[in-house]
Structure formats: C-alpha cells, structure tokens
Amino acid sequence: MVQGTANWNTEETQEWLQQYVDDWVAFYRKHTGDGHVASYIPELKNADPDDLGIVIIGKDGMSVKSGDTEIPFTMQSISKAITFIVACMERGVSYLLQRVDVEPTGEAFNSIMHLEMKQVKKPLNPFNNAGAITVSSILPGDTSNERLEPVFQLLENMLGHRPAMNHDVFKSERDSSTRNRAIGYYLLEVGFLESDLDVTLETYFKQCSIDVTIDDLARIGMILANDGMDPKNDVEIIPRQIARITKVLMLTCGMYDASGKFATYVGIPAKSGVSGGILAAVPPRVRDESMPFTRGCGIGVYGPALGDEGNSVAGIRLLRHIATQWDLSIF
Ligand SMILES: NC(=O)CC[C@H](N)C(=O)O
Incomplete structure (x- = not known):
C-alpha cells in the first residue's frame, strides 16, 4: 500500500x-x-x-x-433506499417512521414470517420487501408513474441525467412475482398499505426496474x-x-x-x-x-x-x- x-x-x-x-x-x-x-x-x-x-x-x-x-x-432493492428518501421528503420523516420501523429482521429480504410471528404494528424496516412495498403505497399519486415522478426527479438531481426504466425487467418481475403479491396481500389484510394494492405493486416493480x-x-x-x-x-x-x-x-x-x-x-x-x-x-x-x-x-x-x-x-x-x-x- x-x-x-x-x-x-x-x-x-x-x-x-x-x-x-x-x-x-x-x-x-x-x-x-x-x-x-x-x-x-x-x-x-x-x-x-x-x-x-x-x-x-x-x-x-x-x-x-x-x-x-x-x-x-x-x-432492484437499491431503489428501496431512493423511494424511502423520496417518501420522507414528500410526507415527512415522522409520518414515515410511524408506518415503517427501523429494525433489522435477520431474515431473507422477501421473508414474510416475522410480520406474522411477531405481530408487529408496522413492517420492521423499509429495506425488506414488506417494508418497501409499504413505502411504495405511501408515495403520493394515483398511478405508478405519478408516484415515481419524484423518484426520477431526485435521481436526475443527483446524476445530472434522468435514468430510464427497463420495461423487459419490469414485465418479467410483474408476471412472475407470486411472492411479492403474497406479501402485498398480507400487508393489505393487516392494514399496513396506504393505497391500492395493484398500483402499489406496479410502483414497486417499476422502481426495481430503473436502469443505472x-x-x-x-x-x-x-x-x-x-x-x-x-x-x-x-x-x-x-x-x-x-x-x-x-x-x-x-x-x-x-x-x-x-x-x-x-x-x-x-x-x-x-x-x-x-x-x-x-x-x-x-x-x-x-x-x-x-x-x-x-x-x-x-x-x-x-x-x-x-x-x-x-x-x-x-x-x-x-x-x-x-x-x-x-x-x-x-x-
Ligand atoms: N433483493 C432484491 O433486490 C429484491 C428486489 C426484487 N425486485 C424483489 O422484489 O424480489
């Protein structure tokens, strides 16, 4: 050295x-x-x-x-950091932290087990799939594109260019994602989602498909x-x-x-x-x-x-x- x-x-x-x-x-x-x-x-x-x-x-x-x-x-999951930042900027930090915790799970990123076993009041953190899908439901906007506009804007502010979405990866995940749909339905059932499940999942799959x-x-x-x-x-x-x-x-x-x-x-x-x-x-x-x-x-x-x-x-x-x-x- x-x-x-x-x-x-x-x-x-x-x-x-x-x-x-x-x-x-x-x-x-x-x-x-x-x-x-x-x-x-x-x-x-x-x-x-x-x-x-x-x-x-x-x-x-x-x-x-x-x-x-x-x-x-x-x-993919790197987008969870960006949507968390944007949701905090749009809705306020305390609003977010009332709805998503900041505790590590020690479980796989797409685990659902801890939500049920611990009877938690909110997803344990915004960086596993359950928490990230919850954050996607908190982003303001009626459509997935509206919700992702400030995400693209923040990326553009940081990068100096607007990244593109990879439609093939988006469709591939949307059409294969049984596990994330299961997580979404569970979140809906326990009342953690702030908005429509289909729009929320579409937002989540699209954010994961942003090319960088x-x-x-x-x-x-x-x-x-x-x-x-x-x-x-x-x-x-x-x-x-x-x-x-x-x-x-x-x-x-x-x-x-x-x-x-x-x-x-x-x-x-x-x-x-x-x-x-x-x-x-x-x-x-x-x-x-x-x-x-x-x-x-x-x-x-x-x-x-x-x-x-x-x-x-x-x-x-x-x-x-x-x-x-x-x-x-x-x-
Ligand atoms: N760990 C990851 O990058 C997971 C992201 C992926 N889109 C999923 O939800 O399964």
Whole structure:
C-alpha cells in the first residue's frame, strides 16, 4: 500500500491507485464462480455471471474505475433506499417512521414470517420487501408513474441525467412475482398499505426496474456520504436528517441477513440489489491522512453472481478488501 501521501489527486498517485484497483478487480473476478445470477425474475438470468466492476468517486471529484463499469443494470432493492428518501421528503420523516420501523429482521429480504410471528404494528424496516412495498403505497399519486415522478426527479438531481426504466425487467418481475403479491396481500389484510394494492405493486416493480450504472451508484453514494449535499455546488439534494437515517438503515438492514457480517468486515453503509449492484457511502474520516478518499466517497459495485443472501458475492469480497486496505470502516 502506498503510504505517507496526503495528496492523492496527482497523476502519479492516480496511476498507483488505478493499478491497485485493477489488480484487486482481476483477483476477485475469479470469485464470481462462487455465486449465481438471480433467476427468480427470469429477465435477470441474462446477466453475465463473470462481470465485476467498481467505480469510486471522492468528494473532491477524484475517481477510480475498474472492470465492467459501463454495463447498465436494474436497481432492484437499491431503489428501496431512493423511494424511502423520496417518501420522507414528500410526507415527512415522522409520518414515515410511524408506518415503517427501523429494525433489522435477520431474515431473507422477501421473508414474510416475522410480520406474522411477531405481530408487529408496522413492517420492521423499509429495506425488506414488506417494508418497501409499504413505502411504495405511501408515495403520493394515483398511478405508478405519478408516484415515481419524484423518484426520477431526485435521481436526475443527483446524476445530472434522468435514468430510464427497463420495461423487459419490469414485465418479467410483474408476471412472475407470486411472492411479492403474497406479501402485498398480507400487508393489505393487516392494514399496513396506504393505497391500492395493484398500483402499489406496479410502483414497486417499476422502481426495481430503473436502469443505472455503477457510476450512477457511486454518485448517489458520494452525495449520501456528504450528508445529502452535492459537493460540486454545495446544493442540498437530500435533507441531512433523511440522508442520516438512510445511512443508518443501509448499515443495519442494507445487506439483508448479511448486514451484521458486512458491518463487521466492511463497515460501510451500503445497499445491495439482486441484479448484483451495491451502493456504498463512505463518510469522511480523520484518522489517517495517508489513505485515499479520507474526505469521503461513494462506491458503486456491479457483480451479478450472488451469494446465498442475494448480495454480489465477488462485490462484497472486493469491498471488504478495499475497506481493509484503505481503512474505510466507519468503526
Ligand atoms: N433483493 C432484491 O433486490 C429484491 C428486489 C426484487 N425486485 C424483489 O422484489 O424480489
């Protein structure tokens, strides 16, 4: 590891960083064979399991990219962080937190068991399917497109372009999603949904089908790391309190039933999706100026081969390696 260099934004240090990250991506690409591409949404089967890529964008504009960085993929569960933010911005934080809790479940992302077994008064968090579908029912608007308009607007504000929806993935999930329909009917029966079930599920399937790249994820992560401010122009895109709660949820619930292990071995607020993306927000840290990205950064990772919990298997190992090498953990 390169030590003792406070200014990483020089041509020489950029080259070193690039070399390191290229080597790590090449090494962890071999780990993609330990996972499987999601197949329960038929359209996701088309992803190449060997793909692996990473983009890191620092608050100061410095960036490193390596591997398969250009491939668009659908946000899937990463969208849950965005709709939670938008619902908080539209309806207020306390309104949201009265309807969705902030507790990790320790269960699979699409589990329904805890809702019934614990007789909870609200879904346990907005990042599992039950909580996210509830959030989709809270977004204002009569149609799914109306509800998603502020979601697209927020994404556009962060990315500088409006992402597109992948209609093939949307239809594929809509036409195959027996489990999410079951969750939706359960939520309807216990009175957790704020609005029509069909519109709510359509909203949820569409939000999961928004196409992004890891460059987009790194940008979103960098803004979250910077407490919702865009460092380019010091404009507040996400209110600070909402950015803070979102990062708490990313850390405690963002990687589903692997969140505890991810916090232990990586230690960064992150949100994964079954298409293989990971959005991570690394807050500024002060303890070691000799490390890169000490002022904070956003990270986007793509690796569609998933482990048992539905997270990118090589992506997590790559993040763990980088977090250890560069001391990125918030703990
Ligand atoms: N973990 C995920 O990314 C799940 C999202 C997916 N659309 C689902 O509801 O099953």
